[in-house]
Amino acid sequence: MPKALAFDVFGTVVDWRSSIIAELEKFGRRHGVDGDWPAMADRWRSGYAPAMHRVRTGELPWTRIDDLHRMILDELLAAAGISSLSEDDLDHLNRAWHRLDPWPDSVEGLTRLKNKFVITTLSNGNVSLLTNMAKRAGLPWDCVISAELFGHYKPDPEAYLGCADLLGLRPEELMLVAAHPSDLRAARGVGLQTAFVYRPREYGPDQPPPRLDDGEFDFTATDFLDLADQLGT
Known part of the structure; x- marks a missing residue:
């Protein structure tokens, strides 16, 4: 034992999945943005292992998960054409993983x-x-x-x-x-x-x-x- x-x-x-989808839906309503939020949640999570691998192999220096999540989020938002968000808005959304x-x-x-x-x-x-x-x-x-x-x-x-x-x-x-x-x-x-x-x-x-x-x-x-x-x- x-x-x-x-x-x-x-x-x-x-x-994590239901929670992140709900956070993305609230984000969309707040900013008047439509999106496939379940797909974005899945892509956000699927970027996690490759990002950690870059740290584990030395391609990136030690980087906290919060910062890796933010790197992935920035790429997802750019790909979706979502811009003109304040740093406070981006930080709040990224910290969805805390909630x-x-x-x-x-x-x-x-x-x-x-x-x-x-x-x-x-x-x-x-x-x-x-x-x-x-x-x-x-x-x-x-x-x-x-x-x-x-x-x-x-x-x-x-x-x-x-x-x-x-x-x-x-x-x-x-x-x-x-x-x-x-x-x-x-x-x-x-x-x-x-x-x-x-x-x-x-x-x-x-x-x-x-x-x-x-x-x-x-x-x-x-x-x-x-x-x-x-x-x-």
Whole structure:
């Protein structure tokens, strides 16, 4: 049994897609702009991994997720022909990622899990983003740990091992909880325990189920309440 649980956040704890679509719709109404907001939300998110890869390979210096999100947003708005926005308007829209709503089970499930385990984020989101998100959404973290603290984005080993080290744990005493098999496989590769939580609507209603090998992860759960049941809390 682990001593602490570290949670991926985007998609695992919070529903980024519905939240960003809603923020873009409000932006469009405020500025009198029409757009395919679900498609823009998907493109904004799909730019995330390539942008991080540029940092991980050294093409870009260390750059916070807030700043990577802004780079992607500027490109999307330019491509859509949306201009003449103030810096305050652009900053507010970019900080939509600080205002993501949790999945319906997240707060209750995390609260139950916190009764037995230390619970923390382990996200590529920067510390200020994760802190603001938690404050707004009522996420009951014991601490907020970000890849920013290590200067390495997941799936670099330094992020997983750094999290364990900050908590004073051996890697095998820490369990990563995530909705993304690739994240879990990277964590497992450096000795962490793993729990997969299925979020079937992260990418919209037509999302195919992920391919998992039988018994690939230590736990497989339908949501955080199911995971709490399995972990006895």
